[in-house]
Amino acid sequence: MKLLSILLLIIFCYCFVNIVYGIKQVHISLGTDETEMIVTWIKPNKHYYHSRFNASVYYGKSKTSLNQTVKAKSKYFKDGKTRYTTFRALMTKLKPGTKYYYRIKLDSKKSSLFKFKTMKNDENFLPRFAIYGDLGYRNAKSMPYLKKDVHKNLIDVIFHIGDFAYDLNSKNGRIGHKFMKLIEPIASKVPYMTCPGNHERHDNFSHYDSRFSMIGDRSQPIHSDPINKRLNNHFHSMTIGPATIILFSTEYYYYTKYGWQQIEHQYRWLEQELKLANENRQKHPWIIVMGHRPFYCVKVVDRSCDNQTMERKEIRQGIRMYEKGERQYGLEDLFFKYGVDIQFYGHEHFYARFFPIYKRKMYNGTKSNNPYDHPGAPIHITTGSAGSVKSHPVFHQSDDWVTKYLADYGYTRLMFEDKFRIRLQQISVDQNGKAMDEIEIIKSSSKPNWMHG
Numbered sequence: 522m523k524l525l526s527i528l529l530l531i532i533f534c535y536c537f538v539n540i541v542y543g544i545k546q547v548h549i550s551l552g553t554d555e556t557e558m559i560v561t562w563i564k565p566n567k568h569y570y571h572s573r574f575n576a577s578v579y580y581g582k583s584k585t586s587l588n589q590t591v592k593a594k595s596k597y598f599k600d601g602k603t604r605y606t607t608f609r610a611l612m613t614k615l616k617p618g619t620k621y622y623y624r625i626k627l628d629s630k631k632s633s634l635f636k637f638k639t640m641k642n643d644e645n646f647l648p649r650f651a652i653y654g655d656l657g658y659r660n661a662k663s664m665p666y667l668k669k670d671v672h673k674n675l676i677d678v679i680f681h682i683g684d685f686a687y688d689l690n691s692k693n694g695r696i697g698h699k700f701m702k703l704i705e706p707i708a709s710k711v712p713y714m715t716c717p718g719n720h721e722r723h724d725n726f727s728h729y730d731s732r733f734s735m736i737g738d739r740s741q742p743i744h745s746d747p748i749n750k751r752l753n754n755h756f757h758s759m760t761i762g763p764a765t766i767i768l769f770s771t772e773y774y775y776y777t778k779y780g781w782q783q784i785e786h787q788y789r790w791l792e793q794e795l796k797l798a799n800e801n802r803q804k805h806p807w808i809i810v811m812g813h814r815p816f817y818c819v820k821v822v823d824r825s826c827d828n829q830t831m832e833r834k835e836i837r838q839g840i841r842m843y844e845k846g847e848r849q850y851g852l853e854d855l856f857f858k859y860g861v862d863i864q865f866y867g868h869e870h871f872y873a874r875f876f877p878i879y880k881r882k883m884y885n886g887t888k889s890n891n892p893y894d895h896p897g898a899p900i901h902i903t904t905g906s907a908g909s910v911k912s913h914p915v916f917h918q919s920d921d922w923v924t925k926y927l928a929d930y931g932y933t934r935l936m937f938e939d940k941f942r943i944r945l946q947q948i949s950v951d952q953n954g955k956a957m958d959e960i961e962i963i964k965s966s967s968k969p970n971w972m973h974g
């Protein structure tokens with residue numbers, strides 16, 4: 522009798538865990554606009570023939586009434602011994618600035634109940650972001666602080682700008698699964714927006730591509746296409762409150778073994794998006810770009826960095842598409858021409874705040890003592906200290922470009938104070954979440970200062 526009770530208890534526990542906690546690695550990302558949100562999750566799945574699933578997301582404004590439903594699209598992923606199915610569902614007809622609850626149903630399994638808030642679409646929306654690169658599974662130092670920020674409702678969107686998990690493909694994808702479970706408490710609540718880093722290079726970035734869902738046609742959406750066809754996890758743009766934000770791949774310039782044409786393709790797309798962003802400046806005065814490797818390097822011993830001039834020539838000035846050819850598709854001139862206000866990068870495992878810089882020269886604002894008050898060139902921030910496995914590299918600068926350097930683990934907070942004023946904070950994990958750097962970036966019209974000249 523006692524044995525039977527134990528057996529029943531084990532069966533009950535197994536069923537309970539399977540039903541309530543059987544769906545993991547849940548995260549959300551921004552849809553086409555404020556009325557949409559994408560839910561993505563992964564199910565480890567050895568065999569393709571098992572991949573006919575009945576998967577749906579139930580969502581609604583009240584915990585007790587999940588009265589909207591959408592069927593998820595599934596895609597089987599296989600690379601060597603790594604096999605899983607990715608599920609993606611696009612929630613539509615959401616009300617902007619509203620709290621929603623959602624639950625996933627996959628065959629007989631149900632997930633726990635998650636919640637998120639849609640972005641506001643009114644002129645007065647002042648969003649708050651967390652921005653960082655280089656967050657691993659084993660040494661995810663910033664996670665407790667990010668969790669706290671999300672729990673306290675201090676963050677509207679998270680940007681993880683390359684280098685995930687170390688690595689998503691390691692141990693046949695098991696490190697990727699663990700990492701995605703680790704970020705679930707934040708990424709299931711707040712849109713988790715991404716671009717690739719060098720650690721995603723394995724198998725032509727396929728593990729990275731299969732785990733995230735960034736809409737690639739947000740500025741010219743093709744709503745009739747299924748969600749899986751509309752994705753571009755390498756370069757994509759969005760408007761949030763007073764900003765157009767563009768995420769792009771610096772890795773195309775370094776992994777040309779996967780092809781060259783994507784460098785030009787991305788460059789043309791960037792120019793088109795930047796033109797559009799300038800047409801929309803009245804409504805969205807700020808243009809912010811994010812990528813993985815900084816144009817200006819201050820880390821000693823990095824093969825992509827020219828240690829004489831402290832720059833990554835390929836991305837800053839352009840790449841030689843053939844021997845002795847001209848440098849092409851350099852991004853610094855493009856970003857300057859179209860008035861990109863701020864650029865965020867990771868890769869170097871520290872925080873470095875640059876004076877406004879263009880062509881290796883500094884252009885501080887002259888309106889006040891604050892160099893970021895009407896700056897004369899884009900502001901570059903390196904924020905790659907969220908939690909990598911390697912220790913902090915040696916910092917080195919040959920000029921006075923960097924005005925603040927921090928080796929502490931941490932991440933950047935960006936907060937709009939009003940339409941023309943941004944506050945940036947660098948949160949230090951080593952100092953128990955204290956802001957160890959803080960600046961204000963100010964302008965008074967939609968275009969940056971250097972575009973008025």
Ligand SMILES: [Fe+2]
Pocket residue numbers: 683684718719720813867868869
């Ligand atoms: Fe990196």
